[in-house]
Every structure is written in C-alpha cells, then in structure tokens.
Amino acid sequence: MAKAALLRSHRMAYVTLKNVKKIYPGKVVAVQDFNLEIRDKEFVVLVGPSGCGKSTTLRMIAGLEDITEGDLFIGEERMNDVAPKDRDIAMVFQNYALYPHMTVYENMAFALKLRRAPKAEIDKKVREAAEILDITSYLDRKPKALSGGQRQRVAIGRAIVREPQVFLMDEPLSNLDAKLRNQMRAEIIKLRHRIDTTFVYVTHDQTEAMTLGDRIVIMKDGFIQQIGTPQEVFNHPANVFVAGFIGSPQMNLFDAQLRKDDEKYFVEVAGASFALSERIAAKLRRDSEGEVIVGIRPEHIRICAQEGDDTMSAAVEVSEMMGSEIHLHLRAQDKEIVLRVNTTELPEAYRAGIPYGTQLHFTFPGDLLHLFDKESQKNLIGE
C-alpha cells in the first residue's frame, strides 16, 4: 500500500497562514495574528485549552469558516475564497460525522462518487483504504452497528480514499476511551508513514501533541504561544503558559528572586538558594537581579538525604503510586510541589509509596531550571 501512495502524483502541499485573523459576529475574536508555514508532508499539531482558537484555525484551513483577515495558501494557491471541496483537503471530525443512512462502503465512496470517478477505481480505493484500516469485514454495515473505535476508522478511511493534499483532523480521538485512544494514536502514527501527506491535527491533549507532531503549535486565547518540535517546546518553553501546558505532571512554577554574586547567578525560593549552571547563566537574557518565575519539572527535582543551603524541605501530602514511578505532592508553607520519582531509585521501604507527613529534603539541579520574566512571562534563557 505504501507503494500505491508513492505512485500517485503529488503536488507540493505546503500550507501557509499569513496574519490570519478570525472575528465572529458579535466581535468575538477567535484567532489573531496567526502565522504558520506547514511544510510538505509535515505533521503539525495545534494544541491548547478549549476556546484557544485551534479548531477555528483548522476549520479556516478546511474552508468551513471564512477568514476575516489574512491569507491562506495551500501550495501556491491563495485559498481564502475557495470552497472546501476545491481545496483538496479531507477532514476527520471529533464525532466522526459519518452519514448514518449509508453503509461503511458508501460512506467511503461518497466523495469519489461526487467526483464521478469510475466505479472500478472507487471500488479499488475503498478496498485499499479498508484494508489499511482493517475494516474490510464491516464494509456492508451501517455506522450505527459499529463501535466507537470502528467508526473512527471509517471516518479516517473516508478521508484516505480522497488522497487529499492535506489531511485535517479535529480532536479525532477525544470521543474514545483511554485504552482505545492510546491504540488509535499508535495507528495514526503508522498511518502517517503509509499515506505520507501533510497533516494538521487539533487536540487539547498535550500527550497526543507530543507523540504525533513533527511540530507543535501551542495556542491560547487566539494567539500562538510557541511553535516548535516536541523537544523544543518541552525543553525550552517560550513562556510560563507553555511551560505549564506541556509535560505531565505539569512543571512546578514558583515566584523567586534572581541574585547575582561573583558572576554566578542564584535563584532564591522560599529560603533556599539554587545556583544556575554556567551553561544556563551564559544564555541568560538579562543580567539584572530581581523577581522572576522559576520552573522545574517534577522529574528533575532531586531528593537529598540531608538538609543544606540548596535544599528545600516539605511534607508529603499525597503519594500517587503509578507503578514504575511515584508522584509526590508536597507542601512547603503555601507552595505545592510535585515530584516524580522512579520507584527503583527509592529505598526499599518507600517503594510502595511514601507515608503522609514524611518530611523530604530536595534540591533543584541548576542545569535543569527554567526562568521566566515575572512581567512578560517570557522565557529568560536564550536558546
């Protein structure tokens, strides 16, 4: 099947959005100042909390919403005023949107029939797609007789047969239960290798974004917060919002003081003082002392045996046993701190969980800290 995909004529399907803006009637601004270049065959994920404008952006690419301002290009063509059917895109919807009165086969064949493709070709394409998605045995059923996962496959199949330049997916997994979701996520990764086209994928789930995307676009309140590879957004979040949004459990963020002493930088949080590594200090975008926000990922906090200048102390409030790791919620004065610890790294007695109230000492490794400006919330460490 991969061969079949290679054989078909392919135009360069890059998607460009330039200063795109969407204002709904009633002056509700949904998307602002959206600039993005999606490369040919790239898998881009739009992620953000609900109401951030990610779905609206996808629907503007599809042509289901008109674009208030700015330009949309697919390949060389400006597409702002082109109807969805002429954009050579396919879309998978959150609730699948299968035609309830048609069989699986008819659902998949519908778009090709509308294009007046020859019967034999339709049949070939539908069967190919069905085989890729393992739904050949359901071709004669109606959507009502299928499970959620099967419907999802049909919805994807309906998009595949079109061989679109751009494949749009709007939260396709969010109606599935947790187990199926993981399974389908893996299927989408496999599918992507087989059909090899440009994907734009919308989700609110950061795990999906991280595992699926070549690049991730993180959005909030209609604005892009950051565009980058999963690694980039994880290791170097552009601002406090991205830092908190990407990663699970989410990054610990505290108000802190940045202090300079003998060319060395220190971060002071609740009485403890952590030295920044030289690598980070060198990239620091400002040299003045003052208020900052410091961030540290739960898995980067190191538990220490003894108290010291560079340790904090806190009592265990909640201990969540996840199997190979334990998530600890600690409380130090008014701050909640989350730690992620591998069970293998814990003493024998603590491997089943750490009792309520246990006092722990821990430190923040200076090379793994994130610093953000208190005012602008932007990352203070250069790339």
Added chain:
Amino acid sequence: MKHPVRRLKRGGVSYVKWGYIFIIPFFAAYLFFTLVPQLMTIYNSLFENYRDGLNQVGPNFVGLKNYKTLFSPDNSGSIGFLKYFGNTMILWILGAVPQILVALLLAVFFTSYRLRIKAQPFFKTVIYLPNLIMASAFSMLFFTLFSNVGPINQLIVQMGWADVKIDFFASTITVRGLIALMNFLMWFGNTTILLMAGIMGIDQSLFESATIDGAGPLQVFFKVTLPLLMPILIYVVITALIGGLQMFDVPQILTNGIGMPDRTSTTMVMYLNNYLSTSKNFGMAGAVSVVLFLVSAGLSVFVYGTLTKRSRED
C-alpha cells in the same frame, strides 16, 4: 492524470446565501397564498360589496360600517356576531371539557407504573382513529345514524326505550350534544397522546420519591403530576381553543349549513361561509374574518409564549 489541472472556483466559503435560497419557496408561497389574501381580506372589510339577487352592489368604501353591522342587532333582535361566537364557544366547551378531563384521566392510566395497562397500543390506536377520519364524512355518518329513519331511532323504538322516534335535529340540546360528542370523539385520543408524552417527560423519580414520601395516587396526581404538566396542559387547551374557533365541517354537514334549529348551531366560520358562498357578501365576510383573525392572533401569542418558554428551558 488523477489530478487534472484544477479550476479553482472562487465561490467563497460563506454559506449565508444558501440560507436565504432555501427559505425563499416557503416565503414566496406564504406571501402569495396567505399574506396577500389576508391583506385583501382586511381591505375588503372596509367595502360594501355583495350581490343582491342579480344586482351587484359595490364595491363602495364604507369605512367601519361592516363591523358596525356585525355588532348590531339584526331583524330578529340578536347581535349576529355575538350569537355565532357564543354558539361556537358553547359547542367547543361542551366537547372540550370532557375531552380534556377524559384525556387527562387516560393519560394517567396509561403512564401509571402501578396499573401497567396491557394492550396499550390497541387502545391508543382505537381512540386516535376518529381524529384522522374525514370530518365531513364522520358528520354525514352521524346524520344518517341519528336521522328520523336512521338506525339509532330504529333501535330506540325496537328496544322500547321510547314510544316515539326522537327528532334529534329538532332541538337545540340534541344537535349541540351531537356536535359536542363528535368533537369529543375526534379529539380526546389526540389529547390523551399529547398529555401522555407530557407525563412521560416528567422525571420518573419525582413520582417515586413522592410515593416513598407517603403520597397516595390522588396526592401524587394533584401535587406532582398536575403542576408539572401545567405548561403542556395550557398549550393543549389553547391550541384546542384555536381549533374550536375554526369549527366548521362537523356542524356545517350535520345541519346542512343552516345551523338548525333556528341557527343555534351556526358557528363563526359557518357564518363566514354563508357570506362567502351564498350571498357573496365579501365586505361582511371580510369583517367576520378580521375579527376571527384578531381573536386567533391573541390566542396564538399565548401559545407562542408557552412554546418559546419551553424551548428556553430545554
């Protein structure tokens, strides 16, 4: 080959115009067949325009004279409009009161989880049946059944229930009674089904919790069912009233359009029909229509209120 050079249609992605296109036929038809005639009707009501024997009188503009005539006593001393409006209301109430009470009772029976009525589809099918029957044919049937030589009178005499035949069409009470009976039979099934849906729409656990709280069947009905059913009951009553104002086929056919005896069963629409088809008095017909329109419009406002209130609550 699979992708011939595309001709991109710059049709736009706004679908607004389709909304208009799809509703045009409806509004065109409404405009032409209802709104324009409606305005013509109102216009007509201000003119003297009728046929007197072979002579055509008018149309001459007479202002509100037709309305004045409508509300002044005729040569028999009764005010035409009030008489026929009164007839219509009496006929409606005679049928509608038992209709709604019986329907309420049946709806409670059918939805009672204690009684668990069997053969519900059968009963519902039977009681709804008269609603679909052609009113004029149903009325003709009643006329033949209850006429002096009809089977009901034959039965009465044969069984010795009365010495002489009863002339059902000679007394006000029996004619009105027959019309009310027919209206009752035609509508109580429909009302039952509507009220049933209303009761089933009430959260079942409310009945259960009331029962557990110690309420008997009667208390459950008056304290839980009836208050919660009120919006639907009001809707049913008002739509029935609007339907009642239009009462025509049954009394028209039963009395052959004369509303015997002595026009005591002539309804508003029969009155309108007489002006329209017999005397071709478009002026008076227009005035009757406008008054009828105002009354129905007033009632419609109520229905609209209850309907929109319901959809807002949904």
Added chain:
Amino acid sequence: MIQRKNAAGRIHLLVARVVVYTILIFLSALCLFSFYLLIVNASRSNAQLQAGFSLLPQGNFFTNLKNAWNDASINIPRGVLNSFLVAGLTAVLTTYFSALTAYGIHAYTFRGKKAVFTCIMAVMMIPPQVSAVGFVQLMTKLGMTNSFLPLILPGIAAPVVFFYMKQYLESVLPMEIVEAARCDGSSEFSTFNRIVLPIMKPALAVQLIFSFVASWNNYFIPALLLDKAEMKTVPIMIAQLRSADYSKFDMGKVYMFILLAILPVLIVYIFLSRSIIKGVTAGSVKG
C-alpha cells in the same frame, strides 16, 4: 399486619384495574361503534335498512359498492381520483419544502434568521379561514377556480410541519455531517437531497401521512373554489350528498359513499398506526 396490608393492596389494585379497563373498553367501543354501524349498513339493501336496526352485516355490500361507484349524480371514482391527486401532491410539496425551509434555518446563519423563525412561529396558529375572502377573490381574479393549483401550491408554506421538521433536525443532524459532506465535495443543494433528506426519513414519512390526511379531509377551501362536477373532491361530494333529498336515496348507497370517503385513510391507518401515533407527540410539544 404487613401481610394484611399486602393483601389489601392487591385487592385495591385489582379493583382499580377492573375500573380502568372498563372505562377503556367503553371509550373504545364508543369510538368504534359508529364505524361498525357504517360497515354493517353499507352491506344492507335499502329495504333492509328501512326494515329495522341490525348489528350484523348482510349480503348487499358489493351491490351497494357497484351502485355507489356507478352513481350518475355523484361521480365518486372521479372524486377519489381528484382527492388522491390533490392530497398526494400537497403532501409531497408540504413535506419537501417544510424540510427544506427547516434545514435552511437550522444549518445556516444569516442576518434576520431569528426574525424569520419568530415570524413563522407567530403565524403558525392563524387559521387559514381568516384569509379565505382574499384567497377566493385572488384566485377568481387569476382564473384559478376549478383548478387544483390553489389547493396544492399553498402547501409549500406549512408552518406547523416546518416546526416539526426543525425540531427533528435539531435532534438528529449534527452540523459536522453537513461539513463532512462539504469537504467531500457535495454542493449545498445535493447535501440536502442526498444526506439530509435520507437522515430525516422517519420525519418525512410521518409528515407525508399527516399532510395527506389533512388534505384528503379538507373541505372548507375546496368547497369555495371547485364547482365543476369533474373537479370535485370527496368532501365536497359528501356535502352534496347531505344537501340532496336523502329520503329519495338508496340508503345502502349513501353508507357506501361515506365508507369510500374514509376508506383510504382507514387503510393507511391500519398499517401505520404505530408510527402515526408516535408522530402526534413529536409534532406539537417536545415531551
């Protein structure tokens, strides 16, 4: 104690059931009695009918049928044909255009949409009789008396059916399906015809039946417009029957006329009563 209460409860329930079933059977009998007598009397000759009351059918059904069907003054075959033509076309137009209008308002956002909806709701309850004067005048001016068009075409604007369709669409049609069709390359019109209408099939069926029945039974307006013998519909013929001097009539034939007038609806109802009754509720108020 509890046992006694239990027994009392059971007796109470039994009594209640007996009372309820008695009421139900009485009302059912009341509904069916006149139709039963109709069928019985339609099977009796005029002489038999004059002779007295009977609860049992007699053997003249087909004679009466033949006489009624071939009657010279009341051309019932023609009436049935006319009524079928008018009711059938009205039902199709009403159903199709109500669905189209409902879809237009459900699926698109356009300026004035709310006003349009409010407008239709407001005129929903206005009876057609109140514009009859102007309607008859207008049709007379246009030379459309003794034509079926003024009976069929107004069916395009049926507010009640529209309201039913609108409610149905709200419950069955997620907009994503329409959008999926758009992406699949379907034009707006073909989306309606090929995707939306099939999804609405149950509602269409119910409304086809209801509008057919309503048109079949309609008497007031047709009676004002049709006076040529060959254009008359069944209800007008029934009225004609009533105004004729019935004492000269073969009463067996009269009963047969009435039976023929209600038979088509009766047959439809016998086969589809379940879905018709379901449609009654869905139409007016959501439960």
